[in-house]
Amino acid sequence: MPIFIRTACMWIVAAIGLLTATPSSAAGVEYDTIIRNGHIIDGTGSPWYAADVAVKDGRIAAIGNLADAHARQVIDAHGLVVAPGFIDMLGQSEITLLVDPHVPSKIFQGITTEITGEGESVAPLDAEMIRQRQAAYAHYQVTPDWRTFEQYFTRLQKQGMGINVGTYVGATSVREMVMGYKNRAPTPDELKQMQMLVADAMKQGALGLSTALEYTPAPYAGTDELIALAKVAARHGGIYATHMRNEGDAEMAALDETFRIGREADIPVEIFHLKATGNLKGKMAQLIARIDAARASGVDVAADTYAYTAWQNDLSAFIPPWAHDGGNLKLIERLKNPATRARIRKDMLTPSDAWDNEWLAAIERAHGIMIGSVDNKALQKYVGKRVSEIAAEWHEDPIDTICDFLIKDNAATSSVVFGMQESDVELALKQSWVSIDTDYEGTSPDGLLGKDRPHPRAYGTFPRILAKYVREQKLLTLPDAIRKFSALAAQREHLTDRGVLKQGMWADIVVFDPETIRDVATFTDPNQLSVGMQYVLVNGVPVIDGGKMTDALPGAVLRGPAYSGK
Template identity: 40%
Template sequence: MAFLLLLPFLPFVTSVLADQLSQEFDVLIKGGTVYDGTGAQARQADIALRGDRIIGVGEFGNAQAKSMIDATGLAVAPGFINMLSWSGESLIEDGRSRSEIQQGVTTEIMGEGNSMGPLNDAMKQRVVAEQSNIKYDIKWNTLSEYLRYLEERGVSANVASFLGATTVREYVIGLEDKQPTPEQLNQMRELVRQEMEAGALGIGSSLIYPPAFYAKTEELIELCKVAAKYHGKYISHIRNEGTRLLPALDELIRISREARIPAEIYHIKASGSANWSKLDEVLKRVEAARNEGLSITADMYTYPAAGTGLDACLPPWTADGGKPELFKRLRDPDTREKIAAEVRKPSNEWENWYIAAASPDRILLCDFKSEKLKPLTGKTLAQVAEMRGSDPVDTLMDLIAEDESRIGTVYFTMSEENLKKEIAQPWVSFGSDEASQAPEGPFLKSNPHPRAYGNFARVLGKYVREEKIISLAEAVRRLSGLPATNLGLDDRGFLQEGMFADVVVFDPETINDYATFEKPHQYATGMKHVFVNGVQVLRDGEHTNAKPGRAVWGPGKR
């Protein structure tokens, strides 16, 4: 069975002990309905904080503290963990994680395929060249140095990261479609060892995208064998979420089995209406693997639309050698003709997002690099094709070549019924698959997927309060205790004495998401107070500008 640590609910602190400790309280959260992160039934209790820790959960009578929070009628829970954050760049621009904190997220987990380190000189040059709305200097080399850089610079939420399998591959092999030599594979193993000992959580992959697509299963198994020695985890945007969904799932299970490593499916889904019926078999196979003794889990976002690049409509061979080579191919008439033919034709060799969307009016353009094309933000591919008097496939190739970027895009490819099935699974946690945002500055130059502002509030509002798919106690477990346990974060994720004081206070009757695909820059409401490492970052629904977040390290750190 998957390893789900069943932590006992600690006995409540007695009033006698409360009197003894009261002089030492920094914060006392009084009278709330406490959901401790284990999934246990909620109960009325007070929460006492001192420094960066929870020092008591119980009845504290008339005890006083430097800061008193009246939580009467409110839910008190452990801080939420975003299992799939793309905040690597956005936190450099604004460390306050405003869209995340507003929903109660206190820890952001990065590293879906690409991580912010390690970087060699060639990779640094590429990253700088591809920067879009957010510009920054690269002042680190390794992943652990990057996380320390964020902590020193100041962030409101805690940060942690998987080591990107794509990043490791690019560091050693480059962006070409080729397989590693034995010597190169040893270099890749050594990079994994170094970053695992420096605190990476495990290996993260994103196998639909080149150059990750070029990696064979055996390469991933070898990297995961190293991570497993440090109690790391394998987490993957599997190779196909549509036509080849089941073989892609089988690949993840094989990696888990052969590398002897826990594995998680990033944003579990069945993409494309022709594939929606496959979800039941996905759930069946995951349960079978768990019954076999493998630790297989998943995370998800709570919207029936995916967000990725417009270049996901193109066959993977087009990116062999990197983005400059892609743009050259798109400008070559003969090669364009070949690309267009493959885009229009269903394939079992790669996941075609143009086909999955079924229509260009279900492909929404959200993020352009060039100022010239930014006015197209918020329009569908069908609308832009009509404006230009061009075929949709020609239009998407033209746009990518003109913008010289992937072009952030939303694809409406999923089923609401399947979302509810996924939410109902006890081994599914939640991730936004977005960067932290704020409705100001460079963030307003593009339209993020609304999950950036609403994913976690949507769990508690739409799916718990309104649709009652799962209970509030279970939702809190999936937002906190489950991901903390899966990641090996032994001192976070639960409201228990001795844990780090990541605590949220919210109104379960009013918490709600407001971001839409048309107007995504809208904060969720209903979150009242948020503490990160004992410091209040949200007070009465307003950000305090405090930045107490820390780099959080994996269990293999030495």
């Protein structure tokens, strides 16, 4: 063969080789970050494999043997797990992100994305809703200068944030916008207005519709009303996420309502923080069987959990729904009235399927209720104390103590309630369709947020599962836990470009030692960051680097499929 032909053939072969080269042979490629020598657990549930991960312009650019590649930052992950960033399926950080956008309680757990908006969402908002929530805004020293999701997202993006955030539109919020706090069904015109608000929110980026049917005025909404709103969310590609009407004695009926909404609205359903309380303590298997049957019948229903035996919510949730009619100001009036207080006491002491009675659900009643946070500074000394202790100090009955505490704190108190069994928590966690939530706002041990006393799940949920249920008890395998933390959650929320380590996906990545990662927060000392996260990347930018928080705020607003971009 003549030399010039042989040379031409060699150049052709070389050119073909360049076109088909794997990333490992691209010696001159410049990446932003390369994570070398790690054990890749990609989020799908598959076993780990050895590979390097390269990041460029916020996305995963290559996975493989990248020994010859170059990057501005090289992370040696020898002996460490490299996994997708964790997705918190219910995070509650919409306001605290405006206080401390780094939300260290989240990122030190490995959380890179949060979904929020439980029943009452950050928008839509009007003057009366702001007045009703003024104590909360004042507590966080936040001025609500937005009225729509778009305005809120603009504020959030302008200041920056350490994690990605997506939100539902709350059915409670659209009800409050149209009907205020009235205990009645909407008129046809009012329902139409509510549907229009849901449609507007979906077009502005909401991920779906949410309910929190325990907290007034949400219990005033009937099933048909919720189906009508869910149909709008479904038409815009959203899901329906719910804190069900009951998580105790009437939970089976609440499940049936949830399935009906999913079926008749033709919408995927996510059950927030699945739990068994009240007379259903120890009977999680029955709840799971009911959900499995619904799934087998064609209802796309799944759930999430935070895997603790205590929950946290407003202390006012102990008061029956009828007493909340008209909002907190009316509630305070009723608590001060001897006749209505007597009625409240009777309802709290009487088992009923009509509402979720947390007094009867609490283990050891008053001793099972701990004060979490207060608005009235004069009550700060009671944070962390049990209602039984406060009742003894005040020389009164514990139910009177709850009523009087709410009066003194303008119904702004939060409480931790011990009311679940560990066996139920474990069984829920094992289900293949259960993902993970913290059900708590992002917070910090320092500054304004550090003055509150949160549930330890705020700081510890994800590392606790890795330490307690994966490493120690072996209830879950590490790949399965990571799947629950990432791909499963992304699938539920239709986040098609997150949740898995794969070329082209956004580079939300965690790097940690599976033998040392653990939670530190406790009920007695909750403001403690989890340990073990060596690196956390959000959209390719480290927010934790070498175990330390950076100044970066690379988070993005994640919008639903109906968002038009206008």
